Amino acid sequence: MAHRSVIPFGPQHPVLPEPLHLDLVIEDDRVIEAIPQIGFVHRGLEKLTEKRDMHQFGYIAERICGICAVGHSYGYASACERMLGIEVPGRVQYIRTILHELSRIHSHLLWLGLLADAFGFEALFYRSWTLREQILKIFESTCGGRVILSINEIGGLKHDIEDSELAGIVQTLDAMRPDYEALVHTFLDDDSCGERLHGVGVISKKDALDLSMVGPFGRASGVDYDVRMFGDGAYADLAAFEPIVATDGDCYARCQVRCAEVTQAMDIIKELVGKIPHDGIGGRTKLTPADGARGEVVIEQPRGEAYYYVRGNGTKNLDRFRVRTPTSQNLAGLTHALQGVLLANVPMIILTIDPCISCTER
Amino acid sequence: MQKAIYTTVGIDELLAHVQALKGAGARFVQMHAERCVDDGSYRLVYTFINVRAAQEQIARDGNYAIENLVVEGIDQYQEIPSISSYYPAVFPFENEAHDLFGLAVTDMQIDFKGFFYQVSTAEPMSVITPEVKAAREKAMKVRAAAEAKARKAAAEKAAAATAAAGEGAAGAGDAAGASIQPAAAAGSDAQHDDAAAKAALKAAEMEAKLAAMDPEKAAKVRAALAAKAARDKQKEEA
Numbered sequence: 248m249a250h251r252s253v254i255p256f257g258p259q260h261p262v263l264p265e266p267l268h269l270d271l272v273i274e275d276d277r278v279i280e281a282i283p284q285i286g287f288v289h290r291g292l293e294k295l296t297e298k299r300d301m302h303q304f305g306y307i308a309e310r311i312c313g314i315c316a317v318g319h320s321y322g323y324a325s326a327c328e329r330m331l332g333i334e335v336p337g338r339v340q341y342i343r344t345i346l347h348e349l350s351r352i353h354s355h356l357l358w359l360g361l362l363a364d365a366f367g368f369e370a371l372f373y374r375s376w377t378l379r380e381q382i383l384k385i386f387e388s389t390c391g392g393r394v395i396l397s398i399n400e401i402g403g404l405k406h407d408i409e410d411s412e413l414a415g416i417v418q419t420l421d422a423m424r425p426d427y428e429a430l431v432h433t434f435l436d437d438d439s440c441g442e443r444l445h446g447v448g449v450i451s452k453k454d455a456l457d458l459s460m461v462g463p464f465g466r467a468s469g470v471d472y473d474v475r476m477f478g479d480g481a482y483a484d485l486a487a488f489e490p491i492v493a494t495d496g497d498c499y500a501r502c503q504v505r506c507a508e509v510t511q512a513m514d515i516i517k518e519l520v521g522k523i524p525h526d527g528i529g530g531r532t533k534l535t536p537a538d539g540a541r542g543e544v545v546i547e548q549p550r551g552e553a554y555y556y557v558r559g560n561g562t563k564n565l566d567r568f569r570v571r572t573p574t575s576q577n578l579a580g581l582t583h584a585l586q587g588v589l590l591a592n593v594p595m596i597i598l599t600i601d602p603c604i605s606c607t608e609r
Numbered sequence: 610m611q612k613a614i615y616t617t618v619g620i621d622e623l624l625a626h627v628q629a630l631k632g633a634g635a636r637f638v639q640m641h642a643e644r645c646v647d648d649g650s651y652r653l654v655y656t657f658i659n660v661r662a663a664q665e666q667i668a669r670d671g672n673y674a675i676e677n678l679v680v681e682g683i684d685q686y687q688e689i690p691s692i693s694s695y696y697p698a699v700f701p702f703e704n705e706a707h708d709l710f711g712l713a714v715t716d717m718q719i720d721f722k723g724f725f726y727q728v729s730t731a732e733p734m735s736v737i738t739p740e741v742k743a744a745r746e747k748a749m750k751v752r753a754a755a756e757a758k759a760r761k762a763a764a765e766k767a768a769a770a771t772a773a774a775g776e777g778a779a780g781a782g783d784a785a786g787a788s789i790q791p792a793a794a795a796g797s798d799a800q801h802d803d804a805a806a807k808a809a810l811k812a813a814e815m816e817a818k819l820a821a822m823d824p825e826k827a828a829k830v831r832a833a834l835a836a837k838a839a840r841d842k843q844k845e846e847a
Contacts, residue, residue, distance in 0.1 A: 282719070285701070286708075286726030294734055297741050329611075459637040459698035472636070472660050477673055479611055538752065543613050543675060545638065545658070554639045554656065560646070561748040569654075571639035571702075579698040607701075 249274040254590070258287045262365065262594035265604035269597075273590055281585035281593075283578050285607055292609045293568050300563040301327055302531060305400055311570060312606040313394055314357060317350040318548045319570070320399040325480075326555040327401045330542025331534045337481070337524040339403050344481035345413070345519055346386075346396065347546075348512040352420075353382040354549035355505045355512075358601050359434060362502060365598050366443040374430055381423055385416050403529020413520045420513045431506045435499075444499035448584040448596035451496055460580040462551020462573045463504040464600045468496035474547035481519055488515075501599040535563055548573055550601050572606035615654075615677045620689065626678050627655070627692045635659040635676065637696035642706040644735050646745045651683040651712060651735075655692065685711055685735070693718040701725070709734040747823065754820040761813060 251274050258266035266287040272280040292311060296304055308323035309316045321343045328335060360375035383393045389408050390396040398405050434440050450460070452469035460470060473490035475482045482488060491507045493500035536559025543556040551573030560566035577600050584596050618626050638656040645652060655678040663673035683689065689706075691714050693699050703714045704725035711732035730736070815834075819827045 284721070284725065286728075289726050289728070291733060297738065456636070457697065459696060477611065477663060477667060478671075538748070541613070541615070543656070543677075544611060545675065552638070556641065556654070556656075558643065560745060561752055562744050564744065566646070567641075567643045569639070569641045571641070575701050576639075576698055578701050 251279065256593065263597070264361065265602060266608075267597070267602060267604050269585070269593075271585070271590070271593065276590045278585050278588050278590060278593060281582045283582055285578075285604055287608070288604070289608045293570070296565040296568045298564075301536070301557075301559075301565050302401060302563075304565065304568065306397065308568075308570070309395055309397060309399075311609045312572070312603055314354050314603065315350060315548045315550065315553075315606065316395050317346045317399075318546060318553065320397070321347055322544055322546045322548075322553055322555040322570070323557075323568075324399045324401050325544045325546070326542045326557045327536075328532075328542070329544060330536050330540045330557050330559055331401070331532060333402055333532055333534070335403055335529050336526040338407075338526050339529050340480040341519050341523045342404060342408055342528070343399060345408075345416070345516050346390075346398065348516050348519075349382055349385060349416070351512045351549040352509050353379050353386075354601075355509045356382070358505060358598075359430070359502070362595075362598055363434075363440075365594055366440065368439065371430070371433055371440075374426075374433075378423055378426060378430065381419055385419060388412070389416070400531045402532035403527075407528045410523070413523065417517050417520050420516060424510075424513065427509065431509075434502055434506060440502075441499065443595060444502055445497060447498040447592050448588055448599060449495070449497045450580060450584050452494070454583060455496065455580065458579045458583055459576060460551075461576050462548070462601075463501055463508065464551065464573075464577050464580060466490055467493045467500035467504045469494045472552075474545050474552050479544075479546075482515075484522055485515060485518060498595055498599045505601075535559075535561070536565070537561060550574060550603060550606075551577065570609055572603065572609065574600070574603045574607045577602070578607075610672045611675060612672055613675045613677060615679050617679045617681055620680050620683065620687065623655075623678065623680055624690050624692065624695075627695050630657050630659075630676065630678075631695045633659060634661055637692075637698055638675070640692070640699055640702040640706070642710045642712055642734070644710065644737065646737055646741060648682075649737070650681070651685065651710060653680040653683060653689065653706070653712075654678070655680075683712070686713060689714045691715060691717040708732075711735050743823070747821070750820040754817040758813070758817055 251272065254271040254273055256269040256271050257263045258268045266285075268284040268287070270282040270284070271278050292307055295307055299307060305320055305323055309320035311319045356375050356379035360372045360379065363369070363371035363375060386396055387393050389412050390398050450468045455465050455468035455470045460468065461472070465472065469492055471490050471492045476488055476490055478485075478488070491504050491511060493503050536557075538559065538561035540559040541557070543554065545552050545554050553573055554569070554571040556567070556569040557565050558567040581597065581600050581602070584600070585593060588596060616626070635657040636659070638658055640653065640655045643652040643654065644650075657676045657678075659676070666673050680689075689712055691699070691703055693703065694716070697718055700717060700719040703717050704719070704721045706712045707714050708721075708723055708726040708728060709732065819830060822830065
């Protein structure tokens with residue numbers, strides 16, 4: 248009979264970019280069970296609504312995560328606007344969506360780089376992050392910040408992005424495409440990448456649905472769910488939108504979905520820039536939420552569906568703010584994906600869910 | 610367009626509702642706890658989206674719904690049944706409700722028994738600070754004062770309208786009798802009524818301001834006003 252032992256994996260570990268702990272129950276070198284634990288860097292941001300008013304809290308919401316910061320401020324502002332019954336101008340929705348899609352490109356390129364790094368392909372890691380740098384430069388030139396943009400506020404935007412700047416974004420993305428296609432070709436067609444990704448950490452569509460998996464992690468297993476397909480905000484004006492889905496459910500499929508989503512985001516940005524209305528950028532509202540007023544939204548963050556909920560109590564502070572990030576939802580899927588795999592593949596599988604423990608430890 | 614549906618359910622009906630949603634193909638989105646500042650009770654919100662139903666509804670009228678089950682008035686030590694047998698992805702949220710709010714969720718599929726979060730303060734999200742309590746009380750008083758003011762204004766408007774209608778009728782019927790009344794006496798009564806009405810309005814406004822103030826500050830202002838009134842009375846008597 249094989250010897251069974253428990254390997255404590257993380258929260259500090261060379262392959263883990265963030266503090267996640269896993270108790271890996273192994274027999275020989277195969278994982279039998281994985282029990283995750285988080286909570287090492289919990290910041291209590293939801294409780295901070297007591298000390299910061301709803302406008303100040305927008306800055307805190309944006310700092311939930313250093314990668315999907317734009318999405319968090321977008322989701323928070325949208326939830327508050329829903330609570331207050333505010334309809335923002337079309338230009339606001341378009342600019343928010345364009346920045347959100349740029350954020351998706353930079354997040355996926357960051358992830359592709361980390362994946363290349365995880366299987367030891369350092370040149371590919373370098374190429375991915377070089378391309379990502381161009382997105383960060385777009386952020387810097389249009390908003391002044393590389394990650395924290397602070398452009399969203401409840402009721403609109405702090406400043407406009409000129410049409411000439413938007414055209415410049417499209418030009419930059421068009422110029423990136425050949426390099427990006429070469430990068431994707433290496434990820435998806437190179438044998439050294441494929442050998443580490445094919446057939447590793449497989450999750451079936453049934454399991455993915457049962458475990459309520461979200462984002463590219465779920466879509467790689469055939470779950471055709473992407474919040475953008477509901478057509479909220481500027482997504483409603485897209486000529487067509489179809490979630491990108493793969494069926495193999497392994498690490499390769501997750502890579503495939505993210506690679507395609509970058510191209511899809513580039514197309515969305517190009518289409519929206521061509522259609523952007525000129526109806527103003529709104530501004531900070533002076534409304535105070537009514538006692539018991541609620542607002543909630545779901546948006547598609549780069550890692551998957553994120554949920555935002557706010558509840559007013561008649562004061563300038565919120566009674567409750569709730570954010571459910573994609574990683575919290577995918578923890579159950581992660582534990583499932585780790586069952587029965589070789590110990591050597593554990594880092595690769597953890598990476599392919601693109602965990603963001605900072606988001607989860609809001 | 611995204612819409613939210615909130616259905617309040619009893620804690621004993623929760624599992625039946627969750628089972629029905631699961632049967633209808635709804636996917637689990639999240640679950641969270643809230644603490645009510647007013648009575649200290651807890652509220653749980655379970656959120657679901659039925660993707661297929663949403664797509665069908667969007668095709669019909671462009672809308673779709675996020676469905677919420679809300680369980681109100683939960684006592685801290687009341688047992689809450691876990692929904693993890695229907696939706697295993699709920700385990701981080703149920704453990705969170707236990708660790709951060711101190712709620713007793715039973716039969717969790719993955720139960721960390723209070724060690725999911727490393728917290729330095731027990732049940733930190735359930736703490737209602739004095740500042741929050743005071744802000745809430747102040748907001749309630751402001752709201753009550755605003756409502757009282759609105760009611761008073763409405764009553765005054767109605768009274769003024771009634772008086773105007775009465776005066777019109779009286780003016781038509783008693784024009785001759787009214788002309789023989791001493792003009793000075795009539796003027797004095799009107800002035801007296803006007804002064805009394807102004808004083809009453811001023812008192813009501815002051816009361817509204819006091820209600821909106823910090824309770825401690827309001828008590829000090831009340832004491833100062835009472836002292837001033839006593840001094841004025843003494844002066845009048847002297």
